[in-house]
Amino acid sequence: xxxxxxxxxxxxxxxxxxxxxxxxxxxxxxxxxxxxxxxxxxxxxxxxxxxxxxxxxxxxxxxxxxxxxxxxxxxxxxxxxxxxxxxxxxxxxxxxxxxxxxxxxxxxxxxxxxxxxxxxxxxxxxxxxxxxxxxxxxxxxxxxxxxxxxxxxxxxxxxxxxxxxxxxxxxxxxxxxxxxxxxxxxxxxxxxxxxxxxxxxxxxxxxxxxxxxxxxxxxxxxxxx
Amino acid sequence: xxxxxxxxxxxxxxxxxxxxxxxxxxxxxxxxxxxxxxxxxxxxxxxxxxxxxxxxxxxxxxxxxxxxxxxxxxxxxxxxxxxxxxxxxxxxxxxxxxxxxxxxxxxxxxxxxxxxxxxxxxxxxxxxxxxxxxxxxxxxxxxxxxxxxxxxxxxxxxxxxxxxxxxxxxxxxxxxxxxxxxxxxxxxxxxxxxxxxxxxxxxxxxxxxxxxxxxxxxxxxxxxx
Numbered sequence: 001x002x003x004x005x006x007x008x009x010x011x012x013x014x015x016x017x018x019x020x021x022x023x024x025x026x027x028x029x030x031x032x033x034x035x036x037x038x039x040x041x042x043x044x045x046x047x048x049x050x051x052x053x054x055x056x057x058x059x060x061x062x063x064x065x066x067x068x069x070x071x072x073x074x075x076x077x078x079x080x081x082x083x084x085x086x087x088x089x090x091x092x093x094x095x096x097x098x099x100x101x102x103x104x105x106x107x108x109x110x111x112x113x114x115x116x117x118x119x120x121x122x123x124x125x126x127x128x129x130x131x132x133x134x135x136x137x138x139x140x141x142x143x144x145x146x147x148x149x150x151x152x153x154x155x156x157x158x159x160x161x162x163x164x165x166x167x168x169x170x171x172x173x174x175x176x177x178x179x180x181x182x183x184x185x186x187x188x189x190x191x192x193x194x195x196x197x198x199x200x201x202x203x204x205x206x207x208x209x210x211x212x213x214x215x216x217x218x219x220x221x222x223x224x225x
Numbered sequence: 226x227x228x229x230x231x232x233x234x235x236x237x238x239x240x241x242x243x244x245x246x247x248x249x250x251x252x253x254x255x256x257x258x259x260x261x262x263x264x265x266x267x268x269x270x271x272x273x274x275x276x277x278x279x280x281x282x283x284x285x286x287x288x289x290x291x292x293x294x295x296x297x298x299x300x301x302x303x304x305x306x307x308x309x310x311x312x313x314x315x316x317x318x319x320x321x322x323x324x325x326x327x328x329x330x331x332x333x334x335x336x337x338x339x340x341x342x343x344x345x346x347x348x349x350x351x352x353x354x355x356x357x358x359x360x361x362x363x364x365x366x367x368x369x370x371x372x373x374x375x376x377x378x379x380x381x382x383x384x385x386x387x388x389x390x391x392x393x394x395x396x397x398x399x400x401x402x403x404x405x406x407x408x409x410x411x412x413x414x415x416x417x418x419x420x421x422x423x424x425x426x427x428x429x430x431x432x433x434x435x436x437x438x439x440x441x442x443x444x445x446x447x448x449x450x
Binding site (some may be wrong): 008009011048050053054055056057077079080082083084085090091093095 | 302320
């Protein structure tokens with residue numbers, strides 16, 4: 001399809017699948033089956049299949065299903081990593097995606113992925129370390145002013161549970177009053193009618209879920225937390 | 226370089242080169258020399274040359290030189306546009322970049338590019354309309370909380386001139402006091418020692434330029450204008 005004078009470029013997708021486990025942001029790694037770097041832990045990734053995939057986002061969905069056995073409702077293009085030396089097979093383009101799921105969703109992937117704290121990564125092949133770092137920076141930055149962290153939170157949840165998720169992602173405490181104001185402003189939640197969390201030492205707390213409009217896209221605010 | 230079972234994917238870069246002319250945000254378009262869409266106005270773009278380019282950013286630099294005859298100090302990866310149908314030649318990956326230059330720099334490109342207001346685009350081939358719209362949205366959003374618009378401003382400039390650039394990009398007036406506070410917070414400028422703008426009806430104004438540290442990267446603030 002390309003003209004003869006244009007050497008082929010290797011086109012892949014890589015997915016940074018993030019979750020929270022014990023209040024720690026973790027990335028899902030898979031053990032590579034093939035060379036290069038066979039047996040190394042790496043990001044789930046693979047070639048774009050021009051005959052099957054309608055676009056690179058579809059390639060990322062397919063890779064997540066094949067390598068981790070799951071679908072991520074939130075899947076965003078992160079950045080594209082390119083060049084002559086990042087892949088020993090040749091000049092390559094890796095379109096990187098970022099996926100966020102609650103840790104319960106990763107129970108489906110048990111035995112297929114290893115969860116590793118993003119602040120304690122092992123050496124990774126290719127430029128996967130740089131790709132993970134880019135994703136973490138993006139997620140932390142976006143969490144300041146958007147509904148992004150809700151995708152890490154299993155529904156339904158209470159507001160204190162959601163606040164704890166924001167705090168874990170941001171790595172710092174969040175003021176309760178400004179957090180509640182931000183949640184109102186983002187208008188991303190709806191109460192689950194009649195559902196209260198009971199059984200704790202405190203009075204029952206209202207349970208919430210994400211409004212349908214924000215299940216696959218973000219609500220943004222002009223100002224950070 | 227790819228295995229025989231993986232069909233080739235067309236790999237290109239496209240550059241959204243933006244400038245301000247008469248307080249209007251404009252994009253530089255070039256007339257395509259070859260099919261598909263020969264003679265149509267389109268974004269400057271071209272194949273990644275795996276034998277020459279160290280990465281896709283280098284491809285974008287080369288394309289800007291070849292098609293517009295200029296270098297853009299500010300050149301940022303925007304997003305990657307992919308899929309089976311966006312290019313009639315086949316499955317394609319276009320890594321899009323955004324460049325910002327003062328309009329005086331485009332004088333070098335006279336006769337090679339046409340400047341068109343981003344709010345009055347002609348029909349564009351491929352998905353170039355979507356690429357331009359993505360760039361404009363990104364630039365307007367980033368201008369709220371970063372030094373990005375300084376790259377549209379010929380140096381040296383006065384603070385009122387820079388404020389006018391911010392207002393043109395954002396498409397709305399900016400409060401002078403909060404603008405001055407933001408400029409201080411971003412710490413992106415340095416006065417040009419001994420240089421004052423004279424000759425107007427007002428008292429002479431200090432001239433500024435961008436600090437070297439922020440000539441190729443942004444200064445960011447946590448809060449918007």
